[in-house]
Amino acid sequence: MVRRAIPDIVVGRLPIYLRALSFLLAEGRQITSSQELGDRLGISSAQIRKDLSHFGEFGKQGTGYDISFLYDQLRQILKVDGMWEVALVGAGNLGQAIADYGGFAGKGFVITAIFDNEPAKIGSPMGIDNIIVQNVNELAETIRKRDIKVGIIATPAQDAQAVARTMVDAGVKAILNYAPITITVPSSVRVQYIDPVVGLQRMTYYL
Amino acid sequence: MVRRAIPDIVVGRLPIYLRALSFLLAEGRQITSSQELGDRLGISSAQIRKDLSHFGEFGKQGTGYDISFLYDQLRQILKVDGMWEVALVGAGNLGQAIADYGGFAGKGFVITAIFDNEPAKIGSPMGIDNIIVQNVNELAETIRKRDIKVGIIATPAQDAQAVARTMVDAGVKAILNYAPITITVPSSVRVQYIDPVVGLQRMTYYL
DNA sequence: TAGATTGTTAATCGATTAACAATC
DNA sequence: TAGATTGTTAATCGATTAACAATC
Numbered sequence: 001m002v003r004r005a006i007p008d009i010v011v012g013r014l015p016i017y018l019r020a021l022s023f024l025l026a027e028g029r030q031i032t033s034s035q036e037l038g039d040r041l042g043i044s045s046a047q048i049r050k051d052l053s054h055f056g057e058f059g060k061q062g063t064g065y066d067i068s069f070l071y072d073q074l075r076q077i078l079k080v081d082g083m084w085e086v087a088l089v090g091a092g093n094l095g096q097a098i099a100d101y102g103g104f105a106g107k108g109f110v111i112t113a114i115f116d117n118e119p120a121k122i123g124s125p126m127g128i129d130n131i132i133v134q135n136v137n138e139l140a141e142t143i144r145k146r147d148i149k150v151g152i153i154a155t156p157a158q159d160a161q162a163v164a165r166t167m168v169d170a171g172v173k174a175i176l177n178y179a180p181i182t183i184t185v186p187s188s189v190r191v192q193y194i195d196p197v198v199g200l201q202r203m204t205y206y207l
Numbered sequence: 208m209v210r211r212a213i214p215d216i217v218v219g220r221l222p223i224y225l226r227a228l229s230f231l232l233a234e235g236r237q238i239t240s241s242q243e244l245g246d247r248l249g250i251s252s253a254q255i256r257k258d259l260s261h262f263g264e265f266g267k268q269g270t271g272y273d274i275s276f277l278y279d280q281l282r283q284i285l286k287v288d289g290m291w292e293v294a295l296v297g298a299g300n301l302g303q304a305i306a307d308y309g310g311f312a313g314k315g316f317v318i319t320a321i322f323d324n325e326p327a328k329i330g331s332p333m334g335i336d337n338i339i340v341q342n343v344n345e346l347a348e349t350i351r352k353r354d355i356k357v358g359i360i361a362t363p364a365q366d367a368q369a370v371a372r373t374m375v376d377a378g379v380k381a382i383l384n385y386a387p388i389t390i391t392v393p394s395s396v397r398v399q400y401i402d403p404v405v406g407l408q409r410m411t412y413y414l
Numbered sequence: 415t416a417g418a419t420t421g422t423t424a425a426t427c428g429a430t431t432a433a434c435a436a437t438c
Numbered sequence: 439t440a441g442a443t444t445g446t447t448a449a450t451c452g453a454t455t456a457a458c459a460a461t462c
Contacts (some may be wrong), residue, residue: 007452007453009452009453010453011409011412011413012409014408014412015404015405015408015409016389016405018408019387019388019389019402019404019405020389023364023388033418033419033420034419034420035419040389041389042389042391044454044455044456045419046454046455046456046457047453047454047455049419049420049421049422050421050422050453050454050455052420052421053420053421053422057420057421058420059419059420059421060419060420060461060462061418061419061420061421061460061461061462062417062418062419062420062461062462063418063419063420063462064418064419064420065420077412078408078411078412079411079412079414080408080411084407084411084414086407093304093307093308094304094308096304097300097301097303097304098403100300101300101301101403103387103402103403103404104403104404104407107404107407107408108404108407108408108411109404109407149414150407150410150411150414152403157230173410173413173414174407174410174411174413174414175410176403176406176407176410180226180310181226181230182223182226182227182247182248182249184249190409190410190413191410192406192407192409192410193406194401194403194406195226195310196305196308196310196311196359196383196401197222197226197310197311197314197316198222198223198226199383199399199400199401200291200293200311200314200315200316200357200381200383200399201221201222201225201285201287201314201315202218202219202222202397202399203357203380203381203382203383203397203398203399204285204286204287204291204315204357204381205213205218205221205284205285205286206218206380206381206397207286207291207356207357207380207381214428214429216428216429217429240442240443240444241443241444242443251430251431251432252443253430253431253432253433254429254430254431256443256444256445256446257429257430257431257445257446259444259445260444260445260446264444264445265444266443266444266445267437267438267443267444268436268437268438268442268443268444268445269437269438269441269442269443269444270438270442270443270444271442271443271444272444417462418461418462419460419461419462420459420460420461420462421458421459421460421461422457422458422459422460423456423457423458423459424455424456424457425454425455425456425457426453426454426455426456427452427453427454427455428451428452428453428454429450429451429452429453430449430450430451430452431448431449431450431451432447432448432449432450433446433447433448433449434445434446434447435444435445435446435447436443436444436445436446437442437443437444437445438441438442438443438444
């Protein structure tokens with residue numbers, strides 16, 4: 001039997017499911033259904049069941065899903081049941097906000113290295129874990145030494161491609177790019193983009 | 208003739224095209240092609256031509272697209288050739304970073320009102336334009352008075368739904384939501400989400 | 415048992431791509 | 439003119455949905 005590749009679009013929805021399950025857990029709930037999840041997320045119940053069916057059977061007919069169980073399963077599937085070290089490049093306003101962000105805790109990620117090219121910033125502690133900002137010329141070595149697989153780019157657009165290149169050459173396989181530019185990486189490397197301007201411009205058409 | 212609705216997914220790519228054109232302009236280029244744009248963005252040239260064809264004919268056979276002309280056309284189509292006032296709710300670390308962000312300039316958006324519920328923050332100037340943080344209980348009134356159509360939510364997850372509700376009731380039609388929770392709004396209101404954890408969790412599956 | 419909800423199938427719907435006539 | 443590239447068509451590909459047997 002051939003294991004068919006899971007569509008990217010399905011994998012992309014799992015973190016949304018995970019987030020919803022996390023809230024249900026926080027509310028002290030034990031059981032949910034594809035219907036309830038769908039209502040909360042604005043997704044059809046059929047789609048949720050179909051998405052989950054790519055990975056196994058997690059529910060009980062007539063009952064629904066055990067929230068805690070499904071949560072754990074999805075965390076394993078997404079490989080966020082452990083902790084990924086993350087290298088952050090860019091210690092300006094944006095990088096600072098990312099380093100200060102408390103939302104990574106418990107979600108599978110921890111920023112353990114921060115880089116910049118400005119002498120004034122290098123050597124200072126930054127973020128919730130008071131990490132010492134390193135010179136960006138130590139980026140490759142640090143990634144290699146600690147076997148870091150996840151990077152965040154928070155540099156100006158003009159520097160993003162070079163940073164991505166360095167990250168990839170050193171072994172990074174997943175890049176969250178806050179720089180407002182499309183970067184080119186080998187197909188074995190994943191990139192996700194965060195650009196508030198793009199988000200806003202996607203809505204004004206409808207106004 | 209029926210004007211068929213443009214697929215959301217097509218509209219969603221236009222800001223990416225716009226961004227690429229903006230860079231080409233900055234490089235001093237005058238003409239580009241669907242092939243070149245596609246190569247830069249990792250999109251097929253056919254898709255770019257097809258997407259644009261929903262809105263009109265912007266190119267010349269044998270030549271390609273005049274960058275400046277296409278840029279202006281897309282800005283008009285997306286309605287970002289003017290300036291949208293934006294109300295930002297949440298003046299914590301994240302809200303501060305958004306208010307400090309210089310990337311909105313020239314892209315069609317300007318934050319003109321900032322709100323929080325913490326007395327310590329209300330009344331202080333914030334962001335690149337030194338806007339005085341207002342009490343969030345003035346949110347609805349301000350939105351109505353200035354006819355603001357665009358909102359950004361940068362509150363804790365637990366407050367996001369209530370803020371969205373207030374915004375929508377006061378007339379906001381587009382919400383950029385940084386809170387890590389799916390919010391429910393009428394179908395006439397657009398929402399875009401920015402959640403770095405979701406972005407990261409979409410990649411770890413492949414590691 | 416009766417009611418509820420899953421997992422899965424098949425049909426529908428929609429998006430992408432390849433190809434090419436038109437034409438600059 | 440010859441070469442290049444658009445805009446568009448039709449085919450392909452993929453995603454979503456409706457429906458329901460299975461079963462808790």
